[in-house]
Amino acid sequence: MLSERRLQVLRAIVQDYVGTEEPVGSKALTERHKLGVSPATVRNDMAALEEEGYIAQPHTSAGRIPTDKGYRLFVDKLAGVKPMSPPERRAIQNFLEGAVDLDDVVARTVRLLAQLTRQVAVVQYPSLTRSTVRHVELLSLAPARLMLVLITDTGRVEQRMVDCPAPFGEASLADLRARLNSRVAGRRFTDVPSLVEDLPEAFEAEDRGTVSTVLSTLLETLVEENEERLMIGGTANLTRFGHDFPLTIRPVLEALEEQVVLLKLLGEAKDPGVTVRIGHENAHEGLNSTSVVSVGYGSGGEAVAKLGVVGPTRMDYPGTMGAVRAVARYVGQILAES
């Protein structure tokens, strides 16, 4: 177990390194932090911390920088979440309240997060699977062609074309629309399949094929998780990454373009609170020198999607976590109101 002072030394190293972006030495540490001990003592502590794998030196005779393990300890034990100041909170709220529709909410959230954290922001659209159905609409586009429109309680709209096996009359269409809505409106997505199972039986034989097709399209839409979209912003902040960054930035940009990777990344965060994945803790190789700070957000008490930021492992964790948490909270509120 590390002594209290050694933990303080680690904390100081992390803070200084995050601030200066340069390896921090024993002398500089004692000057900038009131540790009450001499550089020599700090050197001993540093040697111990290095032994344990919390810090490392880029080359012999350079200062120390925290390792992933060091950041992990820092995040878990040494630093809390820095709450947003009241003015910041008001600014967040004001900015989000101007949104006119779901796209706008997400777009504003991305910009806000990117600005607050000065990092790359990722916001997942409210997921379908955990939402409830607000309304299902059926439109006849051609004799044997329907459009299915699904509206969720988070204001999201999905549409699908349906090619009917047989022509479908306007009366049947109205009937189906009414029955469908009376059964599923207000219900959770996961409950829908069992609720509509026996619906074809209520129709004439000639219409059953079409009804089944419509239903299966609806169910497909409901479970289509890979359709989950996300929005990214603040990529310009990647340029603050480091000096050697042509090599660093490229895999990150590539990873950010792979929606699958990002969705998986956000999905991994299971905690109710803010989740931090540091460096190699990220499964994706291109993100091995980045940290991901993510959190779930939702309109009710329950999370329907995730949002977060991606930045260098050398980031201001308390501040970033605070910003992410605050934004998630306010987005949830906005979604609940709309």
Add this chain to the structure above:
Amino acid sequence: MLSERRLQVLRAIVQDYVGTEEPVGSKALTERHKLGVSPATVRNDMAALEEEGYIAQPHTSAGRIPTDKGYRLFVDKLAGVKPMSPPERRAIQNFLEGAVDLDDVVARTVRLLAQLTRQVAVVQYPSLTRSTVRHVELLSLAPARLMLVLITDTGRVEQRMVDCPAPFGEASLADLRARLNSRVAGRRFTDVPSLVEDLPEAFEAEDRGTVSTVLSTLLETLVEENEERLMIGGTANLTRFGHDFPLTIRPVLEALEEQVVLLKLLGEAKDPGVTVRIGHENAHEGLNSTSVVSVGYGSGGEAVAKLGVVGPTRMDYPGTMGAVRAVARYVGQILAES
């Protein structure tokens, strides 16, 4: 007027510089291109080209690189559009045909363009203003709350909330829905305002307020050009920009995040064919060292939106123009089919 040979020299300089990314000297030119003259002659030609502002040297005693003006001449007079090869065409078509909905079409187009050109691809969603209305749907969410859903012929869906000044009965709603659709379905957006102008008069006095509100929301949605969205991809290709690129890449990333800037950029291209904007021809400062190759695309004969790529001024113009043109053509086909 420049002699034929000098134009050839310029062409050779552009081609070599695009290939090698290094300033090209007179000796190297005569070795790599069969100009039939000695380096000394080429030097004279180069001096003339430099005098005219088509090329420049980064420092004394370095090779020459083309200026924006030089690229402009190259694009206008010295190089055509390189057509895609049949296999490439087939690949494009196959890739786009797998798309399931409009979002998917746009997403695939972006990826395709980025891969083909190895540059940043920008695709604007089919614009509302030039489209026609396929269907307008009205849903009652609460006694005094409606949702307006607008479906366009390009498969795009827009939804808006409408807060009614007075409760609106289900019968009135059906009436409005029917009248609205009979008037505007299949019509162009620009014609809609005059078509619905007198609609409130057909309703009872108590409903007129609501009808007007619905109509004005609809009209707002139709003209809301700033709502035009776009999708960006291939930003990782920015890392191939150059050596000094921390400074170069940043303003580009920032410009790419400003949708307004990009929309304006694409919008500027008025030509029916492929438009190329080189370096300082781009109004936005951050894009002064990039070129934008863009073209309109559409489902019918008419363009409904734009797409293009953003890359360094040192790019393969013929190839890029060919790829952009081909992709636009096939996207148009796909949209027409759906």
Add this chain to the structure above:
DNA sequence: TCCTGGCACTCTTCGCACCCGAGTGCCAGA
């Protein structure tokens, strides 16, 4: 037992001088 000051050692990072080569401009001659 733990902290401290001192000291020798290790590396990296300039700054500087230097050379080399690519490329140029110009000129005289074909």
Add this chain to the structure above:
DNA sequence: TCTGGCACTCGGGTGCGAAGAGTGCCAGGA
């Protein structure tokens, strides 16, 4: 009008030495 030759320029790479930052270790003191 083109060509070959020649002197000149300048950026990039290399080698060396000094400076500086930082470390590890050790012996002495609370």
